[in-house]
Amino acid sequence: MVVGYIIWCLNWLINAYIMVIVVWCLLSWFPNARGTRLGEIINRLVEPYIRWFNFIPPLGGISFSPVVAIIVLYLVQDGLLFLGHLF
Numbered sequence: 001m002v003v004g005y006i007i008w009c010l011n012w013l014i015n016a017y018i019m020v021i022v023v024w025c026l027l028s029w030f031p032n033a034r035g036t037r038l039g040e041i042i043n044r045l046v047e048p049y050i051r052w053f054n055f056i057p058p059l060g061g062i063s064f065s066p067v068v069a070i071i072v073l074y075l076v077q078d079g080l081l082f083l084g085h086l087f
Contacts, residue, residue: 007084014077018070021046025066
C-alpha cells in the first residue's frame with residue numbers, strides 16, 4: 001500500500017516536471033520571457049537537468065535536448081509503473 005502511494009507520488013512529480021520542461025521550451029519563443037521572475041524560477045528548475053543532454057547537437061538551430069530529456073523521464077515513469085505492478 002505504501003509502495004503504491006510512493007510510486008503514485010513520483011509519477012505525479014514526473015508529470016509535473018515534464019510540464020515545467022514544456023513551459024520552459026515555450027518561454028524560449030517569447031523575447032525576454034526567461035528574464036521574468038517566473039522564467040528565472042523555471043530556468044533554475046529545468047537547466048540542471050537539460051544540461052545532461054547538451055551533448056546532442058542542435059539541428060537547424062533547434063535543440064532536441066528537451067525532447068530527449070522528456071523521453072528519458074517517460075522511460076523512468078514506465079520503469080516506476082512496472083515496479084509498482086511487482087509490489
